[in-house]
Amino acid sequence: SKVGNNVCAVLAQILLAHPTVSILQIYMNRTQITDSGLCYLASALPSVPLEQVALSLGNTQITDRGAIILSKALRQLAPILSDLTLIFDSTEVSDVGVGTLINALLSLHRLTRLHLYLFKCAQITDLSAKGLIELVKSSKLLNDVFFYLKSTGMTQSMIDQISQLKTPKHLKFS
Numbered sequence: 001s002k003v004g005n006n007v008c009a010v011l012a013q014i015l016l017a018h019p020t021v022s023i024l025q026i027y028m029n030r031t032q033i034t035d036s037g038l039c040y041l042a043s044a045l046p047s048v049p050l051e052q053v054a055l056s057l058g059n060t061q062i063t064d065r066g067a068i069i070l071s072k073a074l075r076q077l078a079p080i081l082s083d084l085t086l087i088f089d090s091t092e093v094s095d096v097g098v099g100t101l102i103n104a105l106l107s108l109h110r111l112t113r114l115h116l117y118l119f120k121c122a123q124i125t126d127l128s129a130k131g132l133i134e135l136v137k138s139s140k141l142l143n144d145v146f147f148y149l150k151s152t153g154m155t156q157s158m159i160d161q162i163s164q165l166k167t168p169k170h171l172k173f174s
Contacts, residue, residue: 005037012044035066046076058089067097071104094123129158
């Protein structure tokens with residue numbers, strides 16, 4: 001798709017013009033979006049009272065830099081964000097970006113639902129798996145969790161540990 005960073009800039013302007021938006025769903029799979037485009041969008045997120053965010057960036061040119069930029073914006077939504085879906089399938093996000101996202105997610109004290117898709121992110125390893133385990137174990141309110149982790153660099157042993165988490169949370173895994 002020829003959709004690129006300019007669309008993110010326009011979306012950011014729309015968000016800033018509508019400061020009462022509480023639910024945001026943006027699907028930009030298979031586009032030319034880069035970290036710079038995500039920066040435009042992420043800069044607008046803290047300006048609106050978002051309770052639910054679904055951001056799909058699969059098959060884009062997003063890297064760790066983009067994940068770090070998004071993490072900073074998510075931290076600022078800590079007082080209100082309760083529902084988050086992030087899709088980073090087939091991107092260049094690695095353990096560095098996922099680690100930063102996990103740290104941001106740990107600060108979201110109202111988060112009750114998390115769906116995280118990291119399919120075909122070969123640079124994501126057991127380090128990220130350990131962080132995801134810690135996130136699920138330490139979150140007090142998180143009760144609906146879904147991780148899609150196929151075709152990553154995680155070992156089967158760590159994937160098994162995630163899928164077998166003994167927790168009262170509704171954990172789905174694929």
